Amino acid sequence: MSKKVLVVDDDPDVRSFVVTVLEENQYIPLIAQDGIEGFEMIEKEKPDLVILDVLMPRGSGIRLYRKLKTDESFNQIPIIMFTGIALRSFLKSQKALDEFKGGEVPEPDIYLEKPVKPEELVAAIKKKLD
Amino acid sequence: MSVNKILIVDDEEIIVKVLSMSLRTDGYETIAAHSGEQGLEVFKSESPDIVVTDIKMPGMDGLELLKKIKEIDPEKEVIIVTGHGDIDSTITALQYGASDFINKPVRDEALAIALDRAKTKIDIRAKLKEYTENLEFKVAEATEEIRRKSNFQRLLIRSSNDAIVAFNHDWKVVVYNPEAATMFGEAAKDVRSKMTIDDLYTPQIAQIFKNQAKEEKQQNTLPWRENIIKTKDGRQIPVRYTSNVLYEKGEFVGTVNFFHNLTEIKRLEKELVQSERLAAVGQTVSGLAHYVKNILIGLQGGSYVVDVGIAKNNTEKFKTGWKTIKRNIKRVGDLTQDLLTYSKQREPEFEVCLPNDIVEDVIELVTDVAGSNDVLISKEYDNSIGEVMADSQTIHRSLLNLINNAIDACIEDEDISKNHKIKVKTYVGKDNYFCFEVKDNGCGMDKDIQKQLFDPMFSSKGGKGTGLGLLVTSKLIEEHNGVIETKTSPGEGSTFTIKLPYEKVN
Numbered sequence: 235m236s237k238k239v240l241v242v243d244d245d246p247d248v249r250s251f252v253v254t255v256l257e258e259n260q261y262i263p264l265i266a267q268d269g270i271e272g273f274e275m276i277e278k279e280k281p282d283l284v285i286l287d288v289l290m291p292r293g294s295g296i297r298l299y300r301k302l303k304t305d306e307s308f309n310q311i312p313i314i315m316f317t318g319i320a321l322r323s324f325l326k327s328q329k330a331l332d333e334f335k336g337g338e339v340p341e342p343d344i345y346l347e348k349p350v351k352p353e354e355l356v357a358a359i360k361k362k363l364d
Numbered sequence: 365m366s367v368n369k370i371l372i373v374d375d376e377e378i379i380v381k382v383l384s385m386s387l388r389t390d391g392y393e394t395i396a397a398h399s400g401e402q403g404l405e406v407f408k409s410e411s412p413d414i415v416v417t418d419i420k421m422p423g424m425d426g427l428e429l430l431k432k433i434k435e436i437d438p439e440k441e442v443i444i445v446t447g448h449g450d451i452d453s454t455i456t457a458l459q460y461g462a463s464d465f466i467n468k469p470v471r472d473e474a475l476a477i478a479l480d481r482a483k484t485k486i487d488i489r490a491k492l493k494e495y496t497e498n499l500e501f502k503v504a505e506a507t508e509e510i511r512r513k514s515n516f517q518r519l520l521i522r523s524s525n526d527a528i529v530a531f532n533h534d535w536k537v538v539v540y541n542p543e544a545a546t547m548f549g550e551a552a553k554d555v556r557s558k559m560t561i562d563d564l565y566t567p568q569i570a571q572i573f574k575n576q577a578k579e580e581k582q583q584n585t586l587p588w589r590e591n592i593i594k595t596k597d598g599r600q601i602p603v604r605y606t607s608n609v610l611y612e613k614g615e616f617v618g619t620v621n622f623f624h625n626l627t628e629i630k631r632l633e634k635e636l637v638q639s640e641r642l643a644a645v646g647q648t649v650s651g652l653a654h655y656v657k658n659i660l661i662g663l664q665g666g667s668y669v670v671d672v673g674i675a676k677n678n679t680e681k682f683k684t685g686w687k688t689i690k691r692n693i694k695r696v697g698d699l700t701q702d703l704l705t706y707s708k709q710r711e712p713e714f715e716v717c718l719p720n721d722i723v724e725d726v727i728e729l730v731t732d733v734a735g736s737n738d739v740l741i742s743k744e745y746d747n748s749i750g751e752v753m754a755d756s757q758t759i760h761r762s763l764l765n766l767i768n769n770a771i772d773a774c775i776e777d778e779d780i781s782k783n784h785k786i787k788v789k790t791y792v793g794k795d796n797y798f799c800f801e802v803k804d805n806g807c808g809m810d811k812d813i814q815k816q817l818f819d820p821m822f823s824s825k826g827g828k829g830t831g832l833g834l835l836v837t838s839k840l841i842e843e844h845n846g847v848i849e850t851k852t853s854p855g856e857g858s859t860f861t862i863k864l865p866y867e868k869v870n
Contacts, residue, residue, distance in 0.1 A: 247688040251665030254672050254681060270780065291776045318658060349661040352668055 237363050240264040240281040242272035242298065243316070244290040248348075252285055252316070255352045261359065269293025273301065276308060283362055288317040288324060296327055303339045312362040315342045316350065369410065370479075371395045373403035373417035373429060374445070379470065383416065386472055387479075400424025404432050407440075414482050416443045416466075416475070419453050427453060430460045439489060441482035445470055530610075530620040535561040535574075539620065547623060549597045566594050577609045577619055593623070602626040655699065662692035702832035705761075705839070712755035712844045716869050719798060720745045720790055722756055726763045727788060730771060739774045740785040741767070749790060749798050751869040758840045759800070759864070762848075763788075765837045766802040766860045773806030773858060797847070797863035805857040814852060 239261045241252045249265050256263040264279055266272035270293040276284065284302070288295035295317065302308040315324065325341065332338050344358045370392050374380045377398060384394040395410050397403035401424050403417060415433060419426035430442050441463040446454055454465060463485060464478040521528050521539060527547040530539035540555045548555075548564060555563075561570045569591070576586055586607045593601045604624040610617050669685030672678065727741055734741050767786065774784035782805060789801040809817070818838050841848045845865050852858035 245662075247662040247665055247691060250669055250684045250688055254669045254685075258672060291778075293778065318654075318661070349657070349664055351664075 236260055236262050237282040238262045238264055238279060239283045239285060239359065239363075240266060240272065240275055240279065241285045242266045242269065242275075242290070242295065243285075243287040244268055245287070248287065248316075252355070255355050256359075258352075259356050259359070261363075269295060269298040272298050276302070276311070281311065283312050283314065283359060285314045285316045285359075288315060288319045296324070296331070299342065300328075300331065300335075300339050304337070312343050314358055314362070315345045316348065316355075317346075318348045320347065321345045369393045369395065369412040369414075371397060371403065371406055371410065371412040371415045371417075373397045373400065373415065373421070373426070375399060375418065375421045379418070383470060383475070386475070390476070400426065400429040403429050407433055408436070411437075412440075413486060414441045414443065414479065416445065416478075418445045418468075419450065419457070420447065427456055427460060430457060430462055434461045439486075441486055443475075443478045443482060525624075527623040527625070528620065529564065529623075530618055531561050531573075532618045533616055535619075537561075537564060538618065543625075544623070547593070547595070547601060547603075547625060549595050549599065569593060573607050573619055573621060576607055577616060588624075590626070602630050659692045659695050659699075662688055662695070666692060699832070702836050705836045706832055710840075710843060712758055712840075714753045714755055716751050717754055717756040717759070718751055719749055719754070719759060719800070720747065722759045723763060723788055723790060723800065726760060726767060729764065730767050733768075734771050734786070737771060737775050738784060739771050740783070742785060742787050744787065744789040746789075746791040749792055749866075749868075752798060753867040753869060754864055755844055758844050759862075762837045762840050762862055763800060763802070765833045766800075766862070769833065769860075770802050770804035770806065770858070773804050773808070775806075777807040777855075779807075779855065792866060793863055796866045798866040799864075800862045801859060802861075803857065803859040808854040808856050808858055809852045810854045814850065817850065 239256050241249055241256075241263060242265075243249050243252070244267050249267075253263040253265060264275055264281055266275045268290045272284070272286070273293070275281070286295045286299060295315070299313060299315070302311060302313065317324070324345070328339060328341075343362060346354065346358060368391070370387055372380050372383050372387075372394055373396075374383075375398055380396045380398065384396055387394050395406055395412060397406045400417075400421050403415070404424065406412075407415060415429075417426040417429055424432075426444055430444065433440055433442055438461065442461070443464045443466060444454075444457045444462045445466050445468055446457075447468050457465070463482050466474045466478050521541045524541055524543060527544035528539055528541045529537060529544050529548075532538050536557060537555050537559050538557065540552050542552070545552050545555075550559070550564065561573065564570075565573075586605075588604050588606050590602065590604050593603050595601065603626055605622060607619060607621045609619050666685045666688030669681055669688060671685075673680070673682030673685055723743065723745070727743060731741060767788065770786045774786065777784065784805060786802065786804045789803070791799050791801070793799040818834055838848050841862055841864070847863045849861045849863070850858065851861075
């Protein structure tokens, strides 16, 4: 059975690109435009993998990432961060949030900095799902 | 000094004997000589305090002896013993500096009186000498102290990094240190006690100090101020200066001015501004690169989708990919236009236009985007504005930028319970401006963002903005002699107001 992959990104260009890549590789694409919609989709559709942008309106990727990693019902879902933000900046903000909120959230499984070639994206998905 | 050695000179031995005896009983030490020549010898070897000599003697007489003694030591007291009525000799003796005269025959009382007088004179002279010597020493000491002090002060004034110029009550230069010479470009020798305040300073500066002297009736220091000094040779020197009016016992005695040269400080300030500008250019380039990278990502993604559409003969995919490509081509176009607007000096093209109509056009352009993001746009027009002379393009682009920003601020807002709305208002403002106000209740901005708001390539939209929008807007408004104002509060929204000079067309 084909696996479900959720793309959470506010940029329609990125969404159509990732959706096309997923379709071409026989995954079932799901889409959400922001963090809040993303979480609703995860609760409803239980995707096998989440591809997550960092900077988005309405509940950023940073917030959704922490929410998923600290919730036992979701923390097994692999997440690919897919963003224009440098990993260093992302980790710095995570560390700041760790200190602020207490506890420690694990680093993302895979962190892809845009631009990403279709093959690279596919390789990253395969690594997590196959 | 006690007097006790007396030389008695007389060719008559008996007189010498009698006088010696009489003086010895009074406690004096006496030496005797029987001729002028002998007297001189004894005087040289014994150095008596007082000499008593007969005037008439064979060989060297008393007058001659007196003269020789006075030549050796003018301070010795010589008492002359004369015969009765010898006026001529007496006058000559006086001329030679005799201290006193006793008539022959010598009486004890007369001699005692003469000796007393001589002694008193010697005492006084001794005291005077002591005082004089002391005084000389004291004066030398005081002079040295004054010299040291004045030397120290002179060095102090000389070595000061500030230019120091002082004037006396006639406004003549009395102090002019080397730094002052450097600053004003006039050599000290041509200035000190030669120039007046009007010769040295430009009228404007001279007037400041003259007024101060006129107004201040007591010693008072001017607070440090800044000014540009123009020198006679045409240099302009930025200075901090102060001045002190000097009084002595309530009398105006002069003024002293201090100038601190700010040229170096100003140069450093300029350098700092320059390096900040360079840093801003660096930021601009990296911001620009970031934005271009985002366009590239869009184009690459779009072309991939187009490729898939072609390969699979899937029109839907083809259309989606093509839309992405077109959207990113438009972003390149927008960026180019923003960059051109920002970099080119453009004169506003004034024409008759209706501000309210321009607002209406702009709102129509953005209504779709706003609607699809659940943002409500309302408007309030002041119809009294009417027709004005203005550059409609400036108004159009500025408003479009501001309203687009407002929509973004609503979309970015994390508080989704709000009913997001934007109000666009026109009105006639104070100071002859007509105004546009764009008010949103979106995310607002914190102080950091607000500070960078008009910086080139600063964007809070995470790579989705060129970072030129507000920069371009403020440039357009400035070229139109207008003002742009911001009020914002994080979480509550922002208000941007554009004010343009109101030139109504009847």
